[in-house]
Amino acid sequence: MAAALPGYELGGELGSGTFGLVLAGRHRGLDRPVAIKILAAGHDGAAAEFTVEARLLASLDHPHVVRVYDLVETGDLQLIVMELLDGGTLTARHRKGMSPQEACAVGLAVSAALSCAHARGVLHRDIKPDNILFDAAGLLKVNDFGIAKIVDGSGATASQVVGTAAYMAPEQIQAGRLGPATDLYALGCVLYQLLTGRPPFAAAPSMHALWEQHLTTPPAPLAGIPTVLATVVLQALAKDPVDRPPSAHAFALDLASAAALVYGQGWTARTGIGLRLDDDIRAAADHPARRISMAPAAAAAGPGPHPADAGNVDGVPAIPRPAPHPVASGRPTVMASAGAAQVAGMPAAHALPWRRRLRRPWIAAPLAAVTVAALVAVTLAIAAAMRSGSATAVAVPSRPVPLGQPLTGSTNWITQVAFSRDGHTLIDADADNTVRRWDVTDRVYPTSLGQPLAGPTALILSAAFTSDGRTAVSGGADHTVRLWDMTDRTHPTRLVPLGRPLTGHTNWVLSVAFSPDGRTLASAGADHTVRLWNVADRLHPTPLGQPLTGHTDLVLSVAFSPDGHTLASGSQDHTVRLWNVADRTHPTPLGQPLTGHTDPVLSVAFSPDGHTLASGSQDHTVRLWRIR
Incomplete structure (x- = not known):
C-alpha cells in the first residue's frame, strides 16, 4: 500500500467488513486527512464493482x-481515497441522544444526497445509520455506494437480494423492480428509528421473519411524535412503492413543511447539523409560519387527558381551552315552514380548518346529560312540526345536543366534513387517506355507506359536494385533487375516482370548492396558488387558465359567491383576496387584498345574497366585508 500511495502517510484502521477495510491517511503535499478503502484480496469479480x-x-x-479523491489499481490492490469524516457515524451520534429536530435535519440532508444520486440514475440500496457520516463541523454525508445500482428511467430489477435487512424495502426483499422509492423506504426506516428509538420492525427471531414484517406488517404508530410529522415518515414506509413519495425531493418538501409547522422558524439552525438544501426546501424548512400545537400521534390510540390539557409537545405551546360558548337568552324555538326549519337560540357549529388541525380545543363546555328517551322525543317533535308546516313553537333544549352515537371508523383525525345539498349524505375527509360516507337521513341513527373511498396516497385535507350531490371532491397532501361519483350511494363498487387525479399543485391541497352550477372547481394549496378546473365533463376535467397568484403564503380557504362570478381566498399571509371568475379562462384580481386580520385567514364564506363576505382568522376574530 505504501508503494501504491507514495504521496500519502498511512494511519490506523477506521473500520472493516466483508469488502476489506478502511485506513486513515494524510496527503503529504496538501496536508489533507483522507480515508483509504481497500478491497480485500480473494473477492472474485469484486474488482470491477469496486x-x-x-x-x-x-x-x-x-x-x-x-x-472521492483518487482511485488506485495496482497489482492485486484496489484502493479508493476518500475524504475523511471524523465526526463519527449516525449510529454513534444517535446513541448519544438526538432530538426530533435533529432527526428531521438528518432526513433533509439524506434526501438531498439521494436526489443527486437519483438524478444520475443511481440507487444507493443500503441507506442505514452506519452509512451516514458527519464531519467535524456537523455536515452530514452519505457514504458507501458499494452496492449501488445504475438504473434507467423505467427502474431496474434486482439481480439478487442485497442490502441490510432492517432497512430493506419490500420490493428489494422480493428481488423486484427497484426505483427511488426503494431508497426512500430505507430512509423512512432510519427516521422512524431516530424518532422512536427503535427500527419499525425489530426483535424478529430470524432474518426471514424480519423480512416478512417488512412485507406484510404495518409499522406501529410513532408514539409521542406530532401526527403531521409521523404521517410523512409513515408514507415513506408504504408497502407499495407507488404509495410512497414520488421522489426524494418531494419527500424532503413534505418533511421540511411538517417540521416547520411543528418546530417553528429557524429550527434547522438549532440542530447543529450542517445542511445544504435546494432553495424551495430551505424555504419550506424555515417557513415563517406561526408555530401551531400538534397532538402526539399516540394521543389517538387510547383514552387520556384532552390534548388541550396536555401542555407542550416538543416545545410547542398548547392552545388554551376556550370558555364555554354563551347560550342565547330566551326560549329557543323551532320555526317550521314549507320545506325548511330553523333552530333559534343555538350557536352555530364551526369546523376548524386545516391550519389548526391536529390539536382541536373543545368548542363548548361538556353538554348536560340527555337521556335517550328525551333525545328521541325532541327529534320526533321537530320532525312532526317540519312535516306539518306548522309554525307552532316546539321547545328544545337550551344547548345543542348530540344526535345518537359518534360516527366512528376513521383511524386518524378528521380534517373536514361536508353535507350533500339534500342533507341525506355526509362525507368526512380523513388523515388515514380515505373519504368516508354516511347516510344521515335519520339523524339519530346514521349508517355507513359501504367501504371508505380510497385512492389518495397521503392524508386528505379537504372535501366538498356539488350542489346536485352527484359528485364529491377531495384534496390532500399528495398534491392532487380527486373527483368521486356519488350518484348511487348504496353501491360502493360504483363509487370510484372519476378519471385521473387533477395534478398541478406542487404542495398540499388545503381547500376545495365547487361553483354553484357544479361545472367549475377551485382548489387552494400550500404552493400559494388557487387553481380552477373545468369539471363539466366529470370523467375528463381540465385546468382553466393560469393559476391565481398573489398570495405570499399558504392559501388556506376558498369559496365561490352564490352567482359563481366571484371567488374569495384566505391565506396564511393574513389577507383575503377576491377574484373575478366570470370568464373562467381569464380570471382577474378584484381590487386590493383585504387586510385587517393579524393572523392566518382560515375560512371565508359568502352570504346567500352575495353582498357580504365573512372571514375567520387564527387571530380569534371574524370580519365582515361589504363587497356588493
Whole structure:
C-alpha cells in the first residue's frame, strides 16, 4: 500500500467488513486527512464493482455525499481515497441522544444526497445509520455506494437480494423492480428509528421473519411524535412503492413543511447539523409560519387527558381551552315552514380548518346529560312540526345536543366534513387517506355507506359536494385533487375516482370548492396558488387558465359567491383576496387584498345574497366585508 500511495502517510484502521477495510491517511503535499478503502484480496469479480463504486462516488458531486479523491489499481490492490469524516457515524451520534429536530435535519440532508444520486440514475440500496457520516463541523454525508445500482428511467430489477435487512424495502426483499422509492423506504426506516428509538420492525427471531414484517406488517404508530410529522415518515414506509413519495425531493418538501409547522422558524439552525438544501426546501424548512400545537400521534390510540390539557409537545405551546360558548337568552324555538326549519337560540357549529388541525380545543363546555328517551322525543317533535308546516313553537333544549352515537371508523383525525345539498349524505375527509360516507337521513341513527373511498396516497385535507350531490371532491397532501361519483350511494363498487387525479399543485391541497352550477372547481394549496378546473365533463376535467397568484403564503380557504362570478381566498399571509371568475379562462384580481386580520385567514364564506363576505382568522376574530 505504501508503494501504491507514495504521496500519502498511512494511519490506523477506521473500520472493516466483508469488502476489506478502511485506513486513515494524510496527503503529504496538501496536508489533507483522507480515508483509504481497500478491497480485500480473494473477492472474485469484486474488482470491477469496486471500480464502479469509485466512479459513482466521484460523479456525485454533492455536499451531502462523501467525496472521492483518487482511485488506485495496482497489482492485486484496489484502493479508493476518500475524504475523511471524523465526526463519527449516525449510529454513534444517535446513541448519544438526538432530538426530533435533529432527526428531521438528518432526513433533509439524506434526501438531498439521494436526489443527486437519483438524478444520475443511481440507487444507493443500503441507506442505514452506519452509512451516514458527519464531519467535524456537523455536515452530514452519505457514504458507501458499494452496492449501488445504475438504473434507467423505467427502474431496474434486482439481480439478487442485497442490502441490510432492517432497512430493506419490500420490493428489494422480493428481488423486484427497484426505483427511488426503494431508497426512500430505507430512509423512512432510519427516521422512524431516530424518532422512536427503535427500527419499525425489530426483535424478529430470524432474518426471514424480519423480512416478512417488512412485507406484510404495518409499522406501529410513532408514539409521542406530532401526527403531521409521523404521517410523512409513515408514507415513506408504504408497502407499495407507488404509495410512497414520488421522489426524494418531494419527500424532503413534505418533511421540511411538517417540521416547520411543528418546530417553528429557524429550527434547522438549532440542530447543529450542517445542511445544504435546494432553495424551495430551505424555504419550506424555515417557513415563517406561526408555530401551531400538534397532538402526539399516540394521543389517538387510547383514552387520556384532552390534548388541550396536555401542555407542550416538543416545545410547542398548547392552545388554551376556550370558555364555554354563551347560550342565547330566551326560549329557543323551532320555526317550521314549507320545506325548511330553523333552530333559534343555538350557536352555530364551526369546523376548524386545516391550519389548526391536529390539536382541536373543545368548542363548548361538556353538554348536560340527555337521556335517550328525551333525545328521541325532541327529534320526533321537530320532525312532526317540519312535516306539518306548522309554525307552532316546539321547545328544545337550551344547548345543542348530540344526535345518537359518534360516527366512528376513521383511524386518524378528521380534517373536514361536508353535507350533500339534500342533507341525506355526509362525507368526512380523513388523515388515514380515505373519504368516508354516511347516510344521515335519520339523524339519530346514521349508517355507513359501504367501504371508505380510497385512492389518495397521503392524508386528505379537504372535501366538498356539488350542489346536485352527484359528485364529491377531495384534496390532500399528495398534491392532487380527486373527483368521486356519488350518484348511487348504496353501491360502493360504483363509487370510484372519476378519471385521473387533477395534478398541478406542487404542495398540499388545503381547500376545495365547487361553483354553484357544479361545472367549475377551485382548489387552494400550500404552493400559494388557487387553481380552477373545468369539471363539466366529470370523467375528463381540465385546468382553466393560469393559476391565481398573489398570495405570499399558504392559501388556506376558498369559496365561490352564490352567482359563481366571484371567488374569495384566505391565506396564511393574513389577507383575503377576491377574484373575478366570470370568464373562467381569464380570471382577474378584484381590487386590493383585504387586510385587517393579524393572523392566518382560515375560512371565508359568502352570504346567500352575495353582498357580504365573512372571514375567520387564527387571530380569534371574524370580519365582515361589504363587497356588493
